[in-house]
Amino acid sequence: MTENTVPLCGLPPAPPRILPEGLSRNRLDAIIELGDKWVNGTTLRYYFFDAETDGSKVVLPDGSVEFVTWAGAQEQQDAVRRSFAEWKALGIGLNFTEVRDRNEAEVRIGFMRGDGSWSYVGRDVLGIGTGERTMNFGWDLTAPRARQTALHEIGHTLGMMHEHQNPFAGIVWDEEAVYAELAGAPNFWDRETTFHNIIRKLDRVAGSVWDAKSVMHYPFRPGLIVSPPEFGTSGINPPGTISDLDAAYIREWYPPLDPSDAPTLKPFESRPLALRPGEQADFLIEPDASREYTVRAFGPADMVTVLFEDVEGDLRYLAGDDDAGQARNAELRVRLFKGRRYVLRARLYTSWESNQTAVMYW
Missing domain, CATH: 2.60.120.1050 (Jelly Rolls)
Structure with a gap:
């Protein structure tokens, strides 16, 4: 492990869309790209879990069971609110509003420590029960650069995928090095989780251009990438902000509406x-x-x-x-x-x- 290893977003697995055989390539491509996007003009209502009973029981290494809350402190919630506002400030047609009733919310947010940070993608959240999280933040969002996590997870809810899995990136991994890196602290991922979130190439991406500055791109230390060679020696360290291409794609999907x-x-x-x-x-x-x-x-x-x-x-x-x-x-x-x-x-x-x-x- 290296000193600059950081906790990463782990997308929860989602069942694939079942499509009939014999569809044309154009139909398949359109369904794959747009199938998880919202209709423009949708108001996404988000809710922060806050009840004493909202949480999960986890089994500790000694075999004991501990209840871990999903509730988050005010400053953690505020970091998420600011991130929703930052996406909206791009001038998109989607709207975001906070609600106090979980039954009214499409997006339900927890802050369970030790469960990583993750979100379901786009309209996949509609298949999640109202008593369950569609998004979680597993670490302090007020730490330096940590609010990029909130921007990243909201990006998933808008229908964006991991940019480093863009098939147009041409990334060739040192796969065993990647598996070893993510197996240790702070992520402790098994090989299946690492493959799902890093090694696997996606069949649905924002566009045909790789954006190494995307807020949807993980940082990677030197030594994990074989090709392109310049990233093998320097690694990739995105700025953690909404990039110009991120903004262009999200405005293309959700242009302003009157x-x-x-x-x-x-x-x-x-x-x-x-x-x-x-x-x-x-x-x-x-x-x-x-x-x-x-x-x-x-x-x-x-x-x-x-x-x-x-x-x-x-x-x-x-x-x-x-x-x-x-x-x-x-x-x-x-x-x-x-x-x-x-x-x-x-x-x-x-x-x-x-x-x-x-x-x-x-």
């Missing part, structure tokens, strides 16, 4: 969509009667559709569907109420016939 620009969608009115992969169309729905409605996409496309209710300017998730890779179109069946406002957001993975997609409700 809710007043959304056109109104009328019942039985088919609205054609002329979207490129990754683009999104938003519509305002103001039903003229309280009843059950069907909201559906049409055409040869993979798409995710999400319906929100506008509650005094706060968009609350109502229903969503994702038809990626399937031989059907996204469809929502919901009860809507006269006098209330709803926002429909449709994000395209890919379409294989131009200008042949549409949305309608009835």
Whole structure:
């Protein structure tokens, strides 16, 4: 072990998306890149565990059991709040708000020491129970440069992956040296964890350019990288800030939105969509009667559709569907109420016939 070894983020394993065989390369690439991203304009609500019973029992080396809390001190929470604000300050279309009820939160944050720092990626958090963490911070976020950990974990929640696993980086590891490095303090990772978080090449990344300055990049000491040779001798030490490429990619996925620009969608009115992969169309729905409605996409496309209710300017998730890779179109069946406002957001993975997609409700 070396003196500059630092604790690293360990992504929890997530089940792979099951897709049917025979999909074209374009469809696969679009689904892989965009499948964990949020529809733009989503408000992500985050919650800090704070109850005395919030925690985990851990078995100590002597066989005894100790309860370790998930609650974090005010200064630890403040470091996370500042990091959410830093991502929002990029001018993105996503919004972040803190809530006091865990049942309202998509992102639930713990500060369990000894459990490492980690987050589920993008929409994977929706599959985690409301009593469980989707993000954890295992060390002091007020230490020098430590707040980069909060920026990094929030980046995962936005759908970003580890940049050092970018297949375009061309990194060739001294694998045994990497396994030995991470097996000791402060990470104590087994080989499977090290492979999952470092050695493994990803099939979904932000773009085709390797960004060694990304906040999603681990630092590495000299001697762990065989190629490119300059990093073998110097190592890699990212600055721990949101890089220019990080900002560009996140703005590309979540460009700023003006809710007043959304056109109104009328019942039985088919609205054609002329979207490129990754683009999104938003519509305002103001039903003229309280009843059950069907909201559906049409055409040869993979798409995710999400319906929100506008509650005094706060968009609350109502229903969503994702038809990626399937031989059907996204469809929502919901009860809507006269006098209330709803926002429909449709994000395209890919379409294989131009200008042949549409949305309608009835």
